[in-house]
Each structure stands twice: as C-alpha cells, then as structure tokens.
Amino acid sequence: MARFIGRRLVYLLPVLLAVTLLTFLIASLLPGDLAVTILGDQATPEKVEALRAQMGLDLPLWERYLRWLWGVAHGDLGRSFRTGETVLAAVADRLPVSLELMVIAEGMGLLIAIPLAILCAVKSGGALDRFMTGLAFGKLSLPPYLVAILLIYLFAVELNLLPATGWVPFSEDPITNIRSFVLPGLTLAFAEWPVLMRVLRSDMIATLQEDYIAMAKAKGLKPARILLVHALKPSSLTLVTVTGINIGRLIGGTLIIETIFALPGIGRLLVGAIYARDFIILQGVVLFVAVGFVIVNFIVDMLYAVLDPRIRHGRA
Amino acid sequence: MTEPLLSIEGVSVDLPTARGPLKAVDKVDLVLAPGRTLGIVGESGCGKTMLSRAVLQLLPKRAKLGGRILFAGRDMARLSPEELRRLRGPELAVVFQDPMTSLNPVLTIGTQIVETLQAHLGMDGTVAARRGAELLAAVGIPSPEQRLRQYPHQLSGGMRQRVAIAIALSCEPKLLIADEPTTALDVTIQAQILDLLAREQKRRHMAMILITHDLGVVAGRTDEVAVMYAGRVVERAPTGQLFARMRMPYTQALLAALPRLDAPPHTVLPAIGGRPPDPTRPLPGCSFAPRCRYADLTCRNDKPLLRDPEGAGALHACWHPLP
C-alpha cells in the first residue's frame, strides 16, 4: 500500500508541475499585452512600460514562470487589478458556495440513484430496467444547461415553487439559502444519477447472485432487509468511489450552473473574470481548479485502493 | 405410517439454456417423515442441488418447476412470499455447501444470527445476542461472545460452517436441508461437522435431507437413501437395505469409486468410465446405459421406471438389476 502511494506520488508531482506550466503558458503566450489590457487603449506608452516593469512582464518567459511558480508555492496567486482582491481571498470567499452545491447535487443524485438501482437490479431486464437504460442514454444528449432551462421553466416560472435565483448566505437565512440550492442541485443531480445508478445496479445484480443472498432468503428475512442490509452494503464499494470521482468532476459542472442560477461560487467567479477580462483572477482560478481536480483524483485513486475488495481480501 | 413432513410428487425442474431447455430434475418422487433423515447421493450435475433448491423455493428466476412439493401438507409453490418467508427459518432451514460464500462478508457473525432470531422469534437485541452465543456454543465454537463481534473472514472454514449450522438451527426448524455441507472443508473437519449435524438432528428430533456425492457420508447417518442420476432417482431404499444389496449398477459403481482404508496402497480406484449424458439432449432409454457394462438394446431404447418389484420398500429403475 505504501509503495502504491509512493508510486502515485512520483507520478502526481510532474503532472502538477505540467499543469502549472500549461496554465502559465496559456495566460502568457496568447496575443495581447496584459499591461495594455489593464490600463486600457488610451494609456500612454510610458505608463504601460512602467506597469510592465512593475509586473515583471519585461523579463524572459522562463524567469517569469519561475517567479510566478515561487509565488504560487507560497500561496501568492496574484491580485485582481480591478478589485485589488487577492486570488486566494476571492477563491476562499466563493469556495463554500461551490462545495455546498456539489454536496447537495451529489446527495440528490444518490437519493435518486440508490432506490432506482435497487429496483432495476431486482427486476433486471424488466420494463423499468430497460426504460432506465434508455433514459441514461438520453441523458447523455441532454446537457445540464438544457436541464436547467427545463427545471426553471417548470418549477420557477410555471409552478412558482422554487426560486431560480436569489442566493443569500446560510448564516443570514438558512431556509432561503437551501431553497436557492434546490434547482441547481437538481440540475447537476440529473446529470449524476444515471451514472451512479448504473454502477450500483450492476454491482447489485452481481451481489444478488451470491450464496449469502440465497442464505438470507432461506433464513426467512424480510425482503427489505435482504436488499438494504445484505445486498446493498457489499455492493456499495464502487458507488463510494464513483461518488468521490464525481465530486471532482462537478468542479467543472458547477461553472455553468452557478452562472445560470446566480450562485456566487468558483464557477461564477471564473465566468465573471472572463466577462471582466480580469486575467489575473482567471489564471488563478484555472490553476486552483485544475490542481484541485488533480488532487481530488489522486485521493480517489487512493480511496479506491483502500476500498477495493480484492485488496481487502488479500489482507484477510 | 405418520403424516409425511415433506412429499415431493413428480417434481421436474427445467432450466432454459442457449442450447435449449435443460432438464435438471426429471419427475422425482420422494417422501420424508418427521424426524427422519434422507440421503440424496449422486455425481455433480445430477440435479440433487436443484431438487433441494426447488424444495426451498430458491430456484433461479428463469427455472420452471413442475409437479408438487408439499411441506406439512402445504403446497410450497402456492404459498405467498410472506407465508414462504415465515416458513423459512422456523420450519425449513438450509446449510449450503461453501461456508466461504454463504455468510455475508460485510456483516458480523452476531448480526447474521441475531437477525434470524429477531425475524422469527421476536426477540429483542440483548436476548437474541445471548441466545446467539448459546447457539454458537452448542455447535462447538469456543468463546462464542467474542465470535459474535467477528466477521466471517476472521474464522476458519470449519468454524464458518459451524456458524452456518448454528444459524440454520436457530429457529428450531422441522426440516434441515444440508447441501454438501462438508465438500468445501478439510477432510479432518468433515467427520466433525457430519457428526454435529447427526447429533443435533437426533437431539431436536428434526428431519434432515443430507445431500452428498459421497455414499460413505450417508452410510451411518441416514434412514433412507435416494441415488440420483441425470435428474432422476434411480434407486431408493432404507440405508441398511441399500448397502446390503445394491440393485442398480450405478449405485454399485459409485460405491466402488470410494477409496477404501483396507485397500493395499497404490490401488487404482475404479472410476466410473464415460460422462453423464448431456442434460439438454435426453436419451430415450436408461440414462446410465452408455456407461453401464450390463446395458443391452432394451436399456438403450426404453426408460426403466422406479419400481419396487419385491415389495420390500427398495425401489430401483433398472432393466437388469444386480442380484
């Protein structure tokens, strides 16, 4: 196990380094002078020159990268030239909103997926199972922003049940806060549950063939107990892992959803930075998200190794 | 004769396969009185396990069951799922072949015993746990309180099978089906487990079906033996009578295939030549005919029925029974 972690770590570091390099290059090699962008077209050449020197833009590329990386390693991702806010402060401010959204979305996804997976596994090949297979396929073709439009139309416009916008901090008004997460959470959950359902369903089908399920039936246990205790528990290992991976994937998913539902999270920060052409924030957030993504995937890899039944059996 | 506890009347099991329907069990009749033991013997694939699954109503989903299974006068196939559930445990219990797979790997031994007691006897947690420990002690498991908190993989195979037996006995069933309970265990453990089953069967006056491929296993431990071949019962007799006088060549071949302690070293075991017939392609005559040295044209063309020509309670299905 220690060797496995070591091997993955040796691999993780170059990937992280490459991620910082790519982020830096995207922001540096592309056309346009950052100083001009910041000061505007009317700025005098002297002023531009001064800013370039101040920002280190006149240095060679490799030196700029190393300086920037040095800063990043010390937690200095730069500062917005519009608001003066540091990238780290901006991210720290928005992160709880994105995390809340991800957790709510994944929770809703599991809430939908688990009962459906159990039903489909019990009657595998039945009408419900085939319908759900088709639905999972259709879902592939229905991107989250289309789902969001449908949900907003249905629940906010037609039924007027839930707000499409109107986030307030949890500390201020918990109920309004939670209500404002329902539709965006549901939108993301809609993309999540078919994946979760299929994973659990196939594991459940395999588990239901096991002798200990026949044994549980022969013991005269209630069907609910057989399914929920004897079958669900041993079937949920992969589900746990996939749930972990998906939380990582949702980092990308929150981007468009936060914009649609006006939730002040990381995704909205990023999109806002693009609209405002605030490139320092943009670069910082891209780096933060990519590094977060890599690290979440690394942790999930580890988790998988720990939970993998073969490894567990190897120990037993 | 007393009212039979279990009567199996013309039971057939068909399994759909890619090559056509497979006749796993073919019109089997068996009767078992309360407190008696029946051994069912045959090679693997002869349908003995499918027959036991039919009795338990645990057949694979697509299997087709024909005939009637009466348990204490009730037709098993007509019971509602809830009636069936109440029956399993307090009246009908089973010990499966492989204790590695028949215990749930993610639940403690305690949970797996206690849940059965709670489901049928309505015991509360602490009472059930105490009873569980008693049961474990009764099947010869040392320091039972500690075992209750352990998971199956922390126990040896023999211990696990004892746990499985404790679970099966927990609600005092009227009939216990032991489906090759020792096949997956070390030889040294086998006799202990069989003796445990025999002892508990007598003590509780419970009926038992002991399924095995080993004629030696049923010899001293059953009242009656049924030998199965290719889905049919080919010989059935009280145990003593069977071992005294085997009529069916297949039964004799099975016995000859057993290793004997008194044989000189390096004796070649007389294995039964050939293989059982393809169950998706039934033969018109006796299924054993292709492998039988006494077989003639009659055997190949006409199926012998299970009969009792001498009226001595010993039945066999053979055109040319041994003397």
Place this chain on the structure above:
Amino acid sequence: MAALEAGIDSIEVASVARRRRRIGPLFVVAAAWIVLIVSAAILAGVLPLPSPTDIDMLGKRAPPSAEHWLGNDGLGRDVLSRLIYGARFSLTVGLLAPVIGVVIGGFLGMMAGYFRGRLETFIVGGMDVLLAFPPLVLALAVTAYLGQSVANLTLVIGVLGIPAFTRVARAVTLSLSEREFVTAARALGATHSRILLRELLPNVALPLLAFFLLGVAVTIVVEGALSFLGLGVPPPTPSWGSMIGEGRESLDIAPQLAFLPAGFMFATVLAFNIVGDTLRALTDPRPGAL
C-alpha cells in the same frame, strides 16, 4: 464538464447499449434527422428564408405565421431562419473540431500503442495533464485569451478532444499489435511505417470513425455551453447555444424561444449519439462484441 462527462459516460453506456446494437428503426430515424439537418445547414443560403439577423422591432416575439413559420425572437428576428443558420454554425464546429482529435489523437494513440516504452509513458502523461483541466474551464479560459471566433472555438474544442481519441487509438492498436498478421508482417521484415500504415491504420480507422460521431455530439454540447454563456461566437451570428441563452431571459413570456433551439440541439446530439454508438458497437474489435 460536458466533454469529460460524456467521455466517461459513453464508455459506460456502451456496455448498456450493446444489447441493441443492430441497425433498427431508431438508427434510421437518427440518421434521417442528421441528413435533414446537415442538408438544411448547407442549403441555408439558397432556401427561401428571411435573414437570420434582420431586426424587426415591431415583430418582437411574434407568434408563428405564414411568413415566419416559427415566429420571431426577442429582437423580431425569424426563429426558423436562426435555427437553420445556427445549425450551420453548430455543425461546422461540431464536425471540424473532432477532426483535430481524430488526426492528432489517432496518431499519438497509434504511436503509443505500437512503440510502447517511454514514448507511451510520455504521451499518456501528457494526456493526463490535459485531462487535469475540466474541459469547459480550459475552453473558456483559452477563448477568453485568444478571442471568440469560429476558428478559435474549433481549435480549442478540438484540442480538448485529443485525449479521448488517443485512448481509443491506443487501446485498439495495443490489442492489434499482438495479433498474427502484425507479427507476420514484422517477421517478413516490414518497416514500422509500413506496418503502421498498411496493417494497423485500416483497423484503427473504423473504431475511430465511430468515436468521431460521438465526438461530434460532445462538441455540439460544449460549443452550446460556451455560446450559452455568451463566450462562444459573438452576436449577431446565430448559434443554438446563444439562442437558448437569449431565450432564457423570456422563459415566462415566450418559452418557445429557449425550447425550440434546445429541442433542435437535443435531437441532433441524440441522433449523433445513437448513430455513433451503433457504429461503434458494430466495429468493436473485442471478441465479446459479436
């Protein structure tokens, strides 16, 4: 997000869809829709359509009429015309971007699968770096720096698709490299380029082509997402994504302005998914696929 998500899901759904891989009525309907929408997009200039960009402030959100079959949008522009010109845009990006993925990803994947060793480690590692960025985040960032144009959008989405194609090409090449005909060619002294081009490429091409169609579906979704956020092609050029984005503002008074382009996009993406998945199942080289 959409690209990665679809990438992972399509692998997983593939096993599900394997059951109905035969060409059925669903496949025919899907293929017919693709033909219809592609020919409409090509012929958009010749069709008797009103201009997609002419603003008619008096005819704002006009209901369908003989003149405007599907009515007008918030600026009085003809919706049907915008849908068809939008198809032209979505399909251009959708069909061109995966070409980048097929060519570069196919090449890298074959190299990795054939030569193995360090080259493979390097290519797979490079793909991992690219996969470290949530695709939509990278696409947004790059178009923000490069500027919004059809060429840039195509380029960015195309590059994002490379890892998926690399993976497919590498997997197929790996499984083929061990086969007798490659060993035989090697034993006969064939050069690497000859084995790659004559023996392997024809076998890798078919699975890649099937995957290409799935790539089209994913590209349309990602392009739609960018345009939806107003970061795709700049207005007034119509695109399905931007039409949905604009229609969202008037969901309460004219929901059809969002739902019509949404429906078109859904139908098109679904059609490409169905056709692509059917073809992939038919060309799957794995033994269990028959």
